[in-house]
Amino acid sequence: MMEAFRPLVRSVDIVSGNLTYVKARVKPHHLALAIGVAFASVTAGSGIAATAFGFHNYNPVHREVFGNIPGALQVAFYVITPFLIVLGAWNFAQRVKNWERGAPDLRATTGTNVRRRVRDYKAGVIMQTLLRDPAAGIMHALLYYGFLVLLAVTTTLEIDHQLPERLKFLHGGTYQGFSFVGDLAGLAFTVGMLWSVVRRYIQRPYRIRIKTRPEHALILGVLLALGITGFAAEAFRIALEGRPSYEQWSFVGYPLSALVSGVDAVAGWHQVMWISHVFCFLAFLVMLPVTMLRHMFTSPLNMYLKDRERPKGAMRALPDLMEAEDIETIGASVVEDFTWKQLLDTDSCTMCGRCTAVCPAHATGKPLDPREIVLKTGEVMAATGEHGQVSPPIGTDTEITVSANSLFERISTEELWACTTCRACDEICPVNIEILDKILDMRRYLTLMESDFPSELSSAFRGMENNANPWNMNNGERADWASELDIEVVDPSDPFDHEYLYWVGCAGSFDDKNQKVSEATSKLLRRAGVDFAILGPSEMCTGDSARRSGNEYLFQMLATENINSLNEMGVRKIVTQCPHCFNTLKNEYPQYGGNWEVLHHTQFLEELVESGALDLSEARLEERIVYHDSCYLGRHNDVYMSPRNVIGNLGGVEIVEAPRNGNNGMCCGAGGARMWMEETIGTKVNDERSQELINTGATRIATACPFCYVMIDDGVKAQGFEEDEVKVADISIHLIEALEATEAQRQSDPDNQENTANTD
Numbered sequence: 001m002m003e004a005f006r007p008l009v010r011s012v013d014i015v016s017g018n019l020t021y022v023k024a025r026v027k028p029h030h031l032a033l034a035i036g037v038a039f040a041s042v043t044a045g046s047g048i049a050a051t052a053f054g055f056h057n058y059n060p061v062h063r064e065v066f067g068n069i070p071g072a073l074q075v076a077f078y079v080i081t082p083f084l085i086v087l088g089a090w091n092f093a094q095r096v097k098n099w100e101r102g103a104p105d106l107r108a109t110t111g112t113n114v115r116r117r118v119r120d121y122k123a124g125v126i127m128q129t130l131l132r133d134p135a136a137g138i139m140h141a142l143l144y145y146g147f148l149v150l151l152a153v154t155t156t157l158e159i160d161h162q163l164p165e166r167l168k169f170l171h172g173g174t175y176q177g178f179s180f181v182g183d184l185a186g187l188a189f190t191v192g193m194l195w196s197v198v199r200r201y202i203q204r205p206y207r208i209r210i211k212t213r214p215e216h217a218l219i220l221g222v223l224l225a226l227g228i229t230g231f232a233a234e235a236f237r238i239a240l241e242g243r244p245s246y247e248q249w250s251f252v253g254y255p256l257s258a259l260v261s262g263v264d265a266v267a268g269w270h271q272v273m274w275i276s277h278v279f280c281f282l283a284f285l286v287m288l289p290v291t292m293l294r295h296m297f298t299s300p301l302n303m304y305l306k307d308r309e310r311p312k313g314a315m316r317a318l319p320d321l322m323e324a325e326d327i328e329t330i331g332a333s334v335v336e337d338f339t340w341k342q343l344l345d346t347d348s349c350t351m352c353g354r355c356t357a358v359c360p361a362h363a364t365g366k367p368l369d370p371r372e373i374v375l376k377t378g379e380v381m382a383a384t385g386e387h388g389q390v391s392p393p394i395g396t397d398t399e400i401t402v403s404a405n406s407l408f409e410r411i412s413t414e415e416l417w418a419c420t421t422c423r424a425c426d427e428i429c430p431v432n433i434e435i436l437d438k439i440l441d442m443r444r445y446l447t448l449m450e451s452d453f454p455s456e457l458s459s460a461f462r463g464m465e466n467n468a469n470p471w472n473m474n475n476g477e478r479a480d481w482a483s484e485l486d487i488e489v490v491d492p493s494d495p496f497d498h499e500y501l502y503w504v505g506c507a508g509s510f511d512d513k514n515q516k517v518s519e520a521t522s523k524l525l526r527r528a529g530v531d532f533a534i535l536g537p538s539e540m541c542t543g544d545s546a547r548r549s550g551n552e553y554l555f556q557m558l559a560t561e562n563i564n565s566l567n568e569m570g571v572r573k574i575v576t577q578c579p580h581c582f583n584t585l586k587n588e589y590p591q592y593g594g595n596w597e598v599l600h601h602t603q604f605l606e607e608l609v610e611s612g613a614l615d616l617s618e619a620r621l622e623e624r625i626v627y628h629d630s631c632y633l634g635r636h637n638d639v640y641m642s643p644r645n646v647i648g649n650l651g652g653v654e655i656v657e658a659p660r661n662g663n664n665g666m667c668c669g670a671g672g673a674r675m676w677m678e679e680t681i682g683t684k685v686n687d688e689r690s691q692e693l694i695n696t697g698a699t700r701i702a703t704a705c706p707f708c709y710v711m712i713d714d715g716v717k718a719q720g721f722e723e724d725e726v727k728v729a730d731i732s733i734h735l736i737e738a739l740e741a742t743e744a745q746r747q748s749d750p751d752n753q754e755n756t757a758n759t760d
Helices: 028-053 071-099 114-125 134-162 172-203 214-240 245-249 253-260 266-287 292-304 340-348 354-358 370-383 413-417 424-428 435-449 457-467 505-510 512-527 544-548 552-569 579-592 601-611 641-648 685-694 706-718 731-748 750-759
Strands: 008-012 019-023 500-503 573-576 597-600 624-627 654-656 700-703 727-730
Touching (some): 028 134, 134 172, 172 214, 172 245, 214 266, 214 292, 245 253, 340 370, 424 435, 500 512, 505 512, 505 706, 512 727, 512 731, 544 579, 552 579, 573 579, 579 597, 601 641, 601 731, 685 706, 700 731, 706 727
Parallel strands (some): 500 573, 573 597, 624 700, 700 727
């Protein structure tokens, strides 16, 4: 089935850049239309069969389908409903045609990924992400599960309607249980709808308020009316039947029937309520493919397709730009430059705004709103299909127009460059929309095709190109920090005969603060007896900042040299203190032939402590400490506990958490090459995050990333706190200080010295 989402099956050789095209016989929009026709045919056929065979249920405890409903209305129902199903399928197929405009993206279901696909789908359906916010999660659960059960109840009733007398099953106790389940689902659905109305129009959270449109009122009104008219029709039906005792299992409809049993013309009122209920259902069918209600189909599909070949921390691979000669464009500037999955994303968005709520750029007054990136892409896609326009993902203001098939018709460069690539938007999305990929692909186009990037990046690009580091310092000085530590600096022309390569990174080599991290980490590795060496001047920037600022060519140049060097040396295991280097070496270099065991230093320190190689049993810090999650260690690589576990091995520490922590952590503001750009709009991200960490009352802040160290330390000082009040440092510095302080205290303690002498 997933293969059908590739109208042109294109095989991509990322080395040569060659593309091969094979025409597909059945396109996805054909499949969508066929499914709709099939459902319409079954619906129409059920009406014909029921009329032709006239099967009846003669059991005294049952429900007469279409009781008190004239034959003309029954015919109208079985004619109009199939027609609207086909119309809806046709409208939906027009949307699917837009997805077909996208480039290939291998999301096929295979034996190796089927379990992950089922797991991802299950996580979405049980609303695992939504339930992080219990109120919103429960509300959606009432709506979603209530609707599904009501759909199942209606389908079950129709199946029973078609069966001959001897096969009918909805009677007696089965019918009573059926009635109870139906009312329970209807009640859950109606309560969920009322809750939704209150949330959108009375509570009005910011992320919902800013995108509320008239269509929301129409959708909520129709669905709420669907639930209310359903109970009203049931109440009048039960009253018309004389309120038989077995209908007490309809615990909502039965009490309501007592209120209307004395009303004149009950039969007429029942027909009015039935017509109203059916009208709401037909209105729902009309709205389904042309409003945000379409996410009932597209969101589950998007959840199922979450799993992909590359790790979540890796950007999409491109052909070798240094060898390929026939590449016309790089990155994304028009709809067709995105993959079909990226285009499906735009029709899967529920407009919930969770991505907006967690975006650090948006929260600090920058022009970026992740939800708008998705919706604006969808607007351009909807307005520029060769088959004609379809409705945009959500209603837009009348003055907004799309005149060309360019993403930059609606998306500004300021929005794209404000992104810190923290991945909070992707992580929080309840339907697995990949927002960050879109931003990064558009950055690639701006940088390489238009040379349209912030001027501050020019210096970083020159530094990486000429001196192999964004600080633009002499690369021959990379190992100067280790001059007094007796650390072996290996020559890349020689075989690597150590167990671990310590990848120091540019920050650890050139930044004053982070040189101390390199020293502390080296001392810890020495204490644990680890056999390691560094490359020194032969180490080059991994290219993370280049790639995430769109300079794929520069990234590939650096990556090729690093990969060739490490492979020729025979390196097998790498330890690095920088999450950006860690992510690039571990997740992105394999795209170009670099495969090693890569550990972040917090993971390695955790292993050393657990094995006993690094003894922290006597190390103490009598302080309150808070850990700041690195985005590239956490959300990009799911490493949350290793740093905390390492800190937790220190005696005397009181560990506290910031309000935003773990996968909800707040970015420091330096990712996505923002380290090299000025922040002139709104509040500085690092200032806001630093204030949040200070408010925990911690006297020490632990980081696990060189960028985080710089940004948080600057932010704390900007709040007026000196190092003796709130000390910011990498985890390795906190550890080595605790160890050395304990040892110094032991040596200065006369009693301890005497005990040591007696022992000797």
